Amino acid sequence: MNWEPVIGLEIHVQLKTRTKMFCRCANSFGGGPNTQTCPVCLAFPGALPVANKRAVEECIKLGLALECEIADRAVFHRKNYFYPDLPKAYQISQYDEPLCSNGKLAVPTADGEIVIGITRAHLEEDAAKNVHVAASGRLHGATATLVDFNRGGTPLVEIVTEPDLHDADTAKRFLQLLRQTVVELDLSDAELEKGSMRFDVNVSVRPAGSNELRTRTELKNMNSFNFAAKGIEREIARQIRIYEEGGTVEQETLHFDPTQEDSPPSRSKEEAQDYRYFPDPDLVPVHPPAELVEKLQREIGELPGARIKRIADTLSFYDADVLVTGGLDKLWSDVVAAGADAKEAANVLSNQFVAAGIAPDAVNAGELAKLVAARSEIPRAAFDEALAKVGDAGFTAAPYLAQKVVADTGELDPIIDKIIEANPGQAEQFRSGKDGLLGFFVGQVMKETGGKADPRVVNERVRAKLGA
Numbered sequence: 001m002n003w004e005p006v007i008g009l010e011i012h013v014q015l016k017t018r019t020k021m022f023c024r025c026a027n028s029f030g031g032g033p034n035t036q037t038c039p040v041c042l043a044f045p046g047a048l049p050v051a052n053k054r055a056v057e058e059c060i061k062l063g064l065a066l067e068c069e070i071a072d073r074a075v076f077h078r079k080n081y082f083y084p085d086l087p088k089a090y091q092i093s094q095y096d097e098p099l100c101s102n103g104k105l106a107v108p109t110a111d112g113e114i115v116i117g118i119t120r121a122h123l124e125e126d127a128a129k130n131v132h133v134a135a136s137g138r139l140h141g142a143t144a145t146l147v148d149f150n151r152g153g154t155p156l157v158e159i160v161t162e163p164d165l166h167d168a169d170t171a172k173r174f175l176q177l178l179r180q181t182v183v184e185l186d187l188s189d190a191e192l193e194k195g196s197m198r199f200d201v202n203v204s205v206r207p208a209g210s211n212e213l214r215t216r217t218e219l220k221n222m223n224s225f226n227f228a229a230k231g232i233e234r235e236i237a238r239q240i241r242i243y244e245e246g247g248t249v250e251q252e253t254l255h256f257d258p259t260q261e262d263s264p265p266s267r268s269k270e271e272a273q274d275y276r277y278f279p280d281p282d283l284v285p286v287h288p289p290a291e292l293v294e295k296l297q298r299e300i301g302e303l304p305g306a307r308i309k310r311i312a313d314t315l316s317f318y319d320a321d322v323l324v325t326g327g328l329d330k331l332w333s334d335v336v337a338a339g340a341d342a343k344e345a346a347n348v349l350s351n352q353f354v355a356a357g358i359a360p361d362a363v364n365a366g367e368l369a370k371l372v373a374a375r376s377e378i379p380r381a382a383f384d385e386a387l388a389k390v391g392d393a394g395f396t397a398a399p400y401l402a403q404k405v406v407a408d409t410g411e412l413d414p415i416i417d418k419i420i421e422a423n424p425g426q427a428e429q430f431r432s433g434k435d436g437l438l439g440f441f442v443g444q445v446m447k448e449t450g451g452k453a454d455p456r457v458v459n460e461r462v463r464a465k466l467g468a
């Protein structure tokens with residue numbers, strides 16, 4: 001039997017507002033434990049929350065970027081559960097009246113776009129951070145657990161997708177595109193290693209061609225795109241194995257550990273009713289004015305997914321993807337506008353430029369365009385040196401453009417002859433078919449000429465002389 005995986009994602013993105021979601025404490029990373037707290041976020045009796053206007057605006061902006069409908073009225077609910085990182089014993093979240101709903105994000109791929117439905121994007125507060133005192137840093141084997149309330153009450157947007165994903169690779173691409181979108185909109189650092197973006201993955205499988213939704217399992221709190229892809233693949237294989245052996249999949253939350261063979265269950269999954277949601281009587285409903293929504297919409301420029309799609313019309317999908325995900329597409333457009341060939345500019349940027357680790361913003365596109373255009377006419381060594389310095393203040397291409405490659409056979413032939421004479425063994429092997437030795441001869445010529453020989457001419461002449 002053929003099986004079709006069905007995957008949905010829940011992503012939490014920590015907004016980088018100046019203050020927390022419902023109090024004036026600083027929303028920042030790295031302060032000493034419990035230094036960024038107040039009666040509101042520590043849940044002292046009688047302390048009242050006030051919603052952070054900026055966080056509301058940022059959630060709306062993200063919702064607009066995801067083509068969501070923005071609610072006329074959104075309500076904060078209390079989601080009740082008991083855990084040491086939650087001093088109120090409820091989390092303020094949104095339930096049946098979220099700020100943003102019914103959106104989509106189109107993921108460009110080599111075979112066209114895959115459109116993933118966005119069920120909702122809503123605002124909530126984060127829980128505090130539990131620090132387990134143990135060598136492993138995990139709850140298992142810990143001798144104590146400490147709670148740092150600095151993170152408690154910081155603003156999160158939770159984004160929930162429709163179960164529209166059917167393979168691990170597209171799920172990974174979706175997450176990467178969402179991350180870039182959030183970062184470009186300047187809403188969050190979305191740094192996975194800091195936990196300012198993290199995600200839960202729901203996985204089920206069904207017979208291919210069927211529309212049923214079977215029991216799903218959840219992989220919680222993943223903070224690496226690769227681990228998410230690996231966890232999804234492993235879970236798909238596990239569920240297929242269970243069904244093929246005649247078993248049933250249990251609804252459960254699994255803890256994914258990439259160093260372990262399987263994903264052990266952690267705790268049983270609560271149902272929505274277990275949280276006893278009800279509207280928070282301390283907070284008024286949010287009514288975003290139409291003018292505000294329009295203003296936020298105008299602030300959104302062309303998003304990364306759309307740019308990949310547009311550039312892929314000129315270059316290949318692969319090139320477009322590398323440029324946009326690498327944050328190089330703006331510089332690429334400028335360099336092309338300044339006269340460089342589109343494909344040549346993409347090659348230089350996505351290879352040598354990236355390798356040189358230069359900040360794109362520092363580069364004078366006009367000077368880089370001159371270098372790209374002259375790439376085959378100047379010696380490789382000069383080109384590499386110029387590229388390494390292209391981000392320096394006041395860089396000009398002129399001194400490098402003045403250096404020309406040696407393409408004159410009258411000058412190159414005697415050098416090539418000398419090298420062939422000095423290496424009779426290699427010459428013999430090359431003649432008898434060991435084609436890989438061409439690189440050896442070209443390398444010797446380049447060395448002899450101080451990197452100034454035109455490698456294409458040298459290639460041609462070595463082949464002609466060795467009769468290959």
Ligand SMILES: [Zn+2]
Nearest residue numbers: 023025038041
């Ligand atoms: Zn506070």
